Amino acid sequence: MSLGLVGRKIGMTRFFTEDGVAVPVTVVDVSNNRVTQIKTQQTDGYAALQVTYGVRRATRVTKPQTGHFAKAGVEAGSVVREFNVADVSSYSLGKHIGVDIFQVGQKVDVSGVTQGKGFSGAIKRHHFSSNRASHGNSLSHNSAGSIGMAQDPGRVFPGKKMAGHLGAVTRTTQLLEIVRIDAERQLLLIKGAVPGSKGGNVVVRPSVKAGA
DSSP states (O other): OOOOEEEEEEEEEEEEOTTSOEEEEEEEEOOOEEEEEEEOHHHHSSOEEEEEESOOOGGGSOHHHHHHHHHHTOOOOSEEEEEEOSOOTTOOTTOEEOGGGSOTTOEEEEEEEOOOOEEEOHHHHHTOOOOOSSTTOOSOTTSOOOOOOSTTTOSOOTTOOOSEEESOSEEEEEEEEEEEEETTTTEEEEESOOSSOTTOEEEEEEOSSTTO
16 A cells, blocks of 8 residues: 556666666656545545646547546646555645655655557467477477377367467566666666666556565
């Protein structure tokens, strides 16, 4: 139950520590996060903050969304996310939330939509080993091999790992470290890679395993 930020993955770069070690980092823009709704135990049965990020053209905003953003007094955003927060008394509608809720060295969990790979074979999709390259193998070097059985049960069980759509799913990478914070430009530099393509939306939350 902790507040996070919604942002956009800008890309990867690196910076050097004082002792000359190169650290690969992902740059995440978390500027202009604003509160669009405050949920409380009395009105909704739980406490949470709804936050929006980005800007959406007026022609792309539905009438219910227009009223919702207008009630909060904020510009329509492209992404809306909700965070469970134990105490919402210090927040108000339209308030901007900045990078000051995080600290350098803090562990975070980053969620995003992974890069879509399209239709992929079983070898690439499920990390299978390829079949042998010689000794009678013909036209099945990079295939999954046999998928069925004998007359009993005589069928392919549901969930069999086969070729299909790969990527473009929501994934969370846990226990990543914030190595630098640019308060002026509202940027987070997170060590390592995070899910998604450049320009993709991500959600950064305090890690649920940091104290475990």
